[in-house]
Amino acid sequence: MQLEAKNISFRYGRRQPWIVQHLDFRVEQGTCIGLSAPSGAGKSTLAMLLAGCLAPTEGRILLDGKPLPKKGVCPVQLIYQHPEQAVNPRWRLRRVLEEGGGISEGLLAGLGIEQEWLERFPRELSGGELQRFCVARALMSSAPFLVCDEMSAMLDVITQAQIWNVVCGEAARRNMGIVVITHNHHLACRLCSRVYDLHEL
Numbered sequence: 443m444q445l446e447a448k449n450i451s452f453r454y455g456r457r458q459p460w461i462v463q464h465l466d467f468r469v470e471q472g473t474c475i476g477l478s479a480p481s482g483a484g485k486s487t488l489a490m491l492l493a494g495c496l497a498p499t500e501g502r503i504l505l506d507g508k509p510l511p512k513k514g515v516c517p518v519q520l521i522y523q524h525p526e527q528a529v530n531p532r533w534r535l536r537r538v539l540e541e542g543g544g545i546s547e548g549l550l551a552g553l554g555i556e557q558e559w560l561e562r563f564p565r566e567l568s569g570g571e572l573q574r575f576c577v578a579r580a581l582m583s584s585a586p587f588l589v590c591d592e593m594s595a596m597l598d599v600i601t602q603a604q605i606w607n608v609v610c611g612e613a614a615r616r617n618m619g620i621v622v623i624t625h626n627h628h629l630a631c632r633l634c635s636r637v638y639d640l641h642e643l
Contacts, residue, residue: 443470443471443505443506443586443619444468444469444470444471444505444506444619445468445469445492445503445504445505445517445518445587445619445621446467446468446469446503446504446505446507447465447466447467447468447491447492447501447503448466448501448502448503448504449464449465449466449500449501449502450462450464450465450466450491450498450500450501450502450503451463451464451465451498451499451500451501452484452487452488452491452496452498452499452500453499461484461487462484462487462488462491462640464501465488465501465640467638469587469619469620469621470619471586471587471617471618471619472613472614472617472618472619473619473620473635473636474610474613474619474620474621474622474633474634474635475620475621475622475634475635475636475637475638476621476622476623476624476627476629476630476631476633476634476636476637476638477621477622477623477624477630477637477638477640478624478625478626478627478630478637478638478639478640479625479639479640479641480625481625483640483641484640485591485592485623485624485625485640486522486523486591486592486623488623488640489520489522489589489591489621489623490520491503492518492520492589492621493516493518493519493520493589494510494512494516494518495520505517505518505587515583515584515585516585517585517586517587518585518587518588518589519580519581519583519585519587519588519589520580520589520591521573521576521577521580521588521589521590521591521593522576522591523591523592523593523595523596524569525564525569525572525573525575525576526564526569526572528576528579529564529572529575529576530564531563531564531565532563533563533564534560534561534562534563535559535560535561535562535563535564535567535575536560536561538564538575538579539560539575539578539579539582541579542578542579542580542582542583543579543582543583543584544582545560545582546578546581546582549578549581549582549608549612550578552604552608552611553574553577553578553604553605553608554574554601554604555571555574555575555578559571559575569596570596570597570598570601573593573594573596573597573605574605577593577605577608577609581608581609581612585618586616586617586618586619587618587619587620587621588609588613588618588619588620588621589620589621589623590609590620590621590622590623590624591623592623592624592625593605593609593622594606594629595624595625595626602629606633610633620633620634622634
C-alpha cells in the first residue's frame with residue numbers, strides 16, 4: 443500500500459497566494475520519508491492535506507491509486523505540532539485515548555505517560571505531556587500511515603529520542619508508513635530513508 447501526492451497545490455481562495463504548489467512524492471508502507479523546509483513554507487498545510495483534513499486545490503492525494511475515503515476511519519493519522527489542536531478540551535485524557543482506538547498500557551509506559559494523567563483534562567498538562575497523548579492516540583489506531591508535523595519540536599532532546607524510538611518501533615512492528623515533516627533536516631536524515639526538500643519537489 444502507498445500514499446501518494448500527485449501534483450498537489452493548495453491555496454485558501456482564488457485571490458490568495460499558493461501555500462504549496464505542484465508537489466509530487468509517495469511513501470510506501472514500512473518506509474519513513476522526510477519532508478524538510480523552514481518555517482512558513484507550508485509544512486502544516488501539507489500535513490493536513492496528506493491526512494485528508496484539507497482537500498487540494500489542484501492535484502490529488504491517493505491511497506493505492508484511489509482518493510482518500512471521505513467517511514469512516516481515515517487511513518492516515520496526523521500528529522499536529524500543537525497538540526491542543528487535536529483534542530477536545532472538555533474531555534478527560536482517558537476518553538481522548540478511548541475515542542482514538544483504545545488504551546495500551548505498554549505503549550503508555552513507553553511514552554512516559556503516567557496513569558494519573560488519564561483522569562486530567564488537556565489544560566492540566568504541559569504541552570510536552572499532551573503531545574505524548576497525541577502520539578499514543580495516533581499509534582493506537584489501526585491506520586497504516588502516520589504524518590508527523592513537527593511532532594517533537596517542543597520537546598527536549600532526551601524526550602525527543604524517547605518518543606521517536608517508540609514511534610519507529612511501533613511503525614516497524616506494524617509495517618506503517620511515516621511522513622516526517624520538519625524544519626530540522628538533521629533529524630529527518632537520522633530517521634528517514636529518503637529526505638526531500640519541499641522547495642525542490
